[in-house]
Amino acid sequence: MSARFRPMPSMIRRLVAACACAALTAGVACPVSAEVAATPETTTAETGTAQKGDPKRGRITPFNGAVLPDTGARPEARPGTDGAMDNSRPGKVLKGTGGAGVYERMGMTLPALPQERPFEGAVDEAYGAFQRGYYLTAMDFALPRAQGGDAAAQTLVAELMEAGLGVARNPKEAAFWYAEAAGNGDPAAMFKYAMMLIEGRYVARDKVKSLDFMRRSADLGNASAQFNYAQTLVADMPGEKGLKAALPYYEKAAGQGIADAQYALSQIYLNVEGIDEDRRAEARSWLTRAARAGYDTAQLDLGIWLIEGIGGARNLEEGFAWMKKAAEGGNVAAQNRLAHLYVNAIGTRPDPVEAATWYLLSRRAGLNDVALEDFYLGINDEQQQAATHAADARGAHPARRVAGLP
Numbered sequence: 001m002s003a004r005f006r007p008m009p010s011m012i013r014r015l016v017a018a019c020a021c022a023a024l025t026a027g028v029a030c031p032v033s034a035e036v037a038a039t040p041e042t043t044t045a046e047t048g049t050a051q052k053g054d055p056k057r058g059r060i061t062p063f064n065g066a067v068l069p070d071t072g073a074r075p076e077a078r079p080g081t082d083g084a085m086d087n088s089r090p091g092k093v094l095k096g097t098g099g100a101g102v103y104e105r106m107g108m109t110l111p112a113l114p115q116e117r118p119f120e121g122a123v124d125e126a127y128g129a130f131q132r133g134y135y136l137t138a139m140d141f142a143l144p145r146a147q148g149g150d151a152a153a154q155t156l157v158a159e160l161m162e163a164g165l166g167v168a169r170n171p172k173e174a175a176f177w178y179a180e181a182a183g184n185g186d187p188a189a190m191f192k193y194a195m196m197l198i199e200g201r202y203v204a205r206d207k208v209k210s211l212d213f214m215r216r217s218a219d220l221g222n223a224s225a226q227f228n229y230a231q232t233l234v235a236d237m238p239g240e241k242g243l244k245a246a247l248p249y250y251e252k253a254a255g256q257g258i259a260d261a262q263y264a265l266s267q268i269y270l271n272v273e274g275i276d277e278d279r280r281a282e283a284r285s286w287l288t289r290a291a292r293a294g295y296d297t298a299q300l301d302l303g304i305w306l307i308e309g310i311g312g313a314r315n316l317e318e319g320f321a322w323m324k325k326a327a328e329g330g331n332v333a334a335q336n337r338l339a340h341l342y343v344n345a346i347g348t349r350p351d352p353v354e355a356a357t358w359y360l361l362s363r364r365a366g367l368n369d370v371a372l373e374d375f376y377l378g379i380n381d382e383q384q385q386a387a388t389h390a391a392d393a394r395g396a397h398p399a400r401r402v403a404g405l406p
Contacts, residue, residue, distance in 0.1 A: 126138050266298070339362065355375065
């Protein structure tokens with residue numbers, strides 16, 4: 001069973017129609033500019049003031065008698081000092097305090113760790129066996145407790161029966177135990193049973209009951225329930241009203257690492273009216289977290305945001321890198337846009353073969369583009385053949401959906 005009900009990102013995109021990067025229709029070239037963002041600022045070592053024109057980079061300064069990079073030798077210390085260096089005056093030594101210097105500290109025995117506090121909670125033998133892969137043993141421990149009304153044990157029995165671990169697979173019996181555990185207040189079981197109710201799997205479909213269990217599970221901290229309850233609010237209340245009602249649940253789920261929620265949060269923060277500026281400033285940060293978690297739609301959008309300067313400063317090279325990552329992962333819209341980046345030399349050197357390769361991959365997946373077709377017909381036969389071979393090789397990894405399209 002899917003871990004969570006996940007409508008396509010088009011739901012969020014349609015409801016935040018002001019988002020400039022949501023138009024992923026065929027034949028639309030990537031509206032990017034080759035202008036480079038403003039020169040970054042850095043801070044000087046002596047004054048602490050920002051200076052323009054210098055690249056951001058780490059600065060090595062002498063400290064505590066460490067070896068200086070330019071000499072490769074340890075600075076000499078005056079007698080009676082521990083060799084500490086004055087960072088404001090390289091080569092000068094400060095008077096020591098009599099304590100151990102950095103070299104002495106590196107060779108000293110570490111103090112003993114504090115004694116661990118003994119575990120005082122009850123040992124759950126059923127879950128312990130489950131975690132070690134002893135599923136039949138886990139069932140033997142869990143079933144008597146489940147029959148006695150233990151909600152956690154009921155959830156474990158349901159999991160074992162649903163997946164057929166150590167016992168014959170029995171989804172209907174699993175649904176019974178999920179219902180029992182949900183009624184006894186187990187958040188994980190509430191979420192699982194809510195999913196069964198909304199889909200009508202092994203139980204009669206009941207949307208009202210499903211939403212009640214989903215909300216209760218979300219309020220008890222289940223991350224998947226928080227995201228899915230937010231999705232239902234958005235679906236049931238189109239427009240900003242639904243987005244704002246769902247926002248607290250998206251925030252909770254995003255904070256627990258649900259990439260889909262992190263993506264949704266970035267779109268709401270950036271585009272919905274009435275969001276305070278502190279939250280709006282975090283939009284790109286949440287999009288980046290979703291992209292780093294491997295969510296291809298977030299990778300595509302992050303590439304666009306970086307290139308267009310949406311939600312922060314432009315960075316053409318980073319934008320190109322994220323677009324390429326999404327394209328290599330099989331996102332068809334990213335493949336199409338990556339071809340435009342290669343054609344226009346945005347964030348990379350111009351490369352007609354690479355541009356044609358990515359165009360062919362997106363065209364084979366059904367995303368046509370008149371401008372790229374004209375480009376492809378304009379390159380020579382040798383380049384077309386090279387692109388075809390490269391596309392054939394990369395085509396061994398089938399493309400996924402076109403992000404943002406139903």
